[in-house]
Amino acid sequence: MGTPAVEVTDLVKRYGETTAVAGLSFTAPAGAVTALLGPNGAGKTSTVEICEGFRRADAGTVRVLGMDPVADAARLKPRVGVMLQSGGVPTGARAGEWLRLMASFHARPIAPESLLERLGLASAARTPFRRLSGGQQQRLSLAAAVIGRPEAVFLDEPTAGLDPQARRATWDLVAELRDAGVAVLLTTHYMEEAERLADRVVIIDGGRVVADGSTSELTRARQELRFEARSGLDAEALRTALPEGTRVEVRAEGAGGRAACVVSGDGSDERIGPELVATVSTWCAANGVDPEGLRVQRRTLEDVFLELTGRELREP
Numbered sequence: 482m483g484t485p486a487v488e489v490t491d492l493v494k495r496y497g498e499t500t501a502v503a504g505l506s507f508t509a510p511a512g513a514v515t516a517l518l519g520p521n522g523a524g525k526t527s528t529v530e531i532c533e534g535f536r537r538a539d540a541g542t543v544r545v546l547g548m549d550p551v552a553d554a555a556r557l558k559p560r561v562g563v564m565l566q567s568g569g570v571p572t573g574a575r576a577g578e579w580l581r582l583m584a585s586f587h588a589r590p591i592a593p594e595s596l597l598e599r600l601g602l603a604s605a606a607r608t609p610f611r612r613l614s615g616g617q618q619q620r621l622s623l624a625a626a627v628i629g630r631p632e633a634v635f636l637d638e639p640t641a642g643l644d645p646q647a648r649r650a651t652w653d654l655v656a657e658l659r660d661a662g663v664a665v666l667l668t669t670h671y672m673e674e675a676e677r678l679a680d681r682v683v684i685i686d687g688g689r690v691v692a693d694g695s696t697s698e699l700t701r702a703r704q705e706l707r708f709e710a711r712s713g714l715d716a717e718a719l720r721t722a723l724p725e726g727t728r729v730e731v732r733a734e735g736a737g738g739r740a741a742c743v744v745s746g747d748g749s750d751e752r753i754g755p756e757l758v759a760t761v762s763t764w765c766a767a768n769g770v771d772p773e774g775l776r777v778q779r780r781t782l783e784d785v786f787l788e789l790t791g792r793e794l795r796e797p
């Protein structure tokens with residue numbers, strides 16, 4: 482692989498007393514989706530806005546397509562697409578007119594009508610920005626970011642608050658950009674979004690990278706056995722019935738006072754075999770536990786985040 486499309490090294494950003502970004506490094510290659518995943522306030526937007534040239538770093542370096550986002554802004558502009566969390570479209574601009582205007586700035590734009598169609602905005606083409614719904618505004622900002630066929634695209638929370646259909650349309654468009662060789666850098670606090678869409682996930686917490694890799698590298702493709710049960714499940718008793726080193730974790734689940742039980746191996750073996758499933762089932766039967774939804778599944782990025790930071794990725 483050649484020079485990464487985006488290269489962030491030891492980035493620091495402070496706002497007065499707050500250190501939003503505390504020495505962050507990662508790269509985003511061309512032809513790949515790189516997701517900055519982290520809870521609210523982790524420093525994702527600050528990082529992306531520095532890459533976009535909208536904010537200056539206090540320390541560290543950022544290179545986009547080999548250039549400095551601030552010093553080389555004029556040269557970068559036609560080659561980079563930016564979708565801001567706040568929209569960035571004048572409130573009176575009509576959706577279709579705005580996209581046609583954006584297209585006119587580029588040598589080889591995507592046809593505005595086809596983008597409106599793709600993103601479910603065709604019927605809103607004549608509607609002023611301020612009268613669009615939040616989700617429509619977001620999709621218009623996405624369309625404006627990609628219309629010039631950029632080499633690198635920055636998308637800040639591209640699907641926050643979108644309905645499932647609009648989210649899927651966004652994901653399909655992002656996957657197409659990636660397949661066309663574009664470097665896509667997006668921020669998200671949706672674990673599913675990072676898992677489904679990203680080739681590379683950079684998990685950020687408190688302005689630092691806590692993990693970086695593909696989803697399967699981060700989860701180490703490790704399996705877990707999970708089930709739900711009435712609260713009061715005796716995790717210790719279950720543990721003693723299982724092979725030595727097997728981990729049993731019981732997490733309180735909000736609804737109905739039920740508990741989620743997670744059984745995982747000792748780290749030497751990443752798979753959950755049928756013997757272990759049988760032993761857990763037998764123990765449940767003998768102890769009057771109804772293991773609802775008993776299943777073997779791969780560890781999720783949510784689990785990885787919890788393990789690394791001791792906190793949930795999602796806000797309660």
Ligand SMILES: Nc1ncnc2c1ncn2[C@@H]1O[C@H](COP(=O)(O)OP(=O)(O)OP(=O)(O)O)[C@@H](O)[C@H]1O
Nearest residue numbers: 496499500501519520521522523524525526527528
């Ligand atoms: N302009 C600003 N002035 C002061 N503090 C700021 C400013 N922008 C961000 N912060 C603070 O910096 C920290 C990181 O914010 P940032 O928006 O970069 O995180 P984030 O991961 O993108 O979160 P979110 O998903 O909520 O946007 C937060 O504590 C935030 O309150």
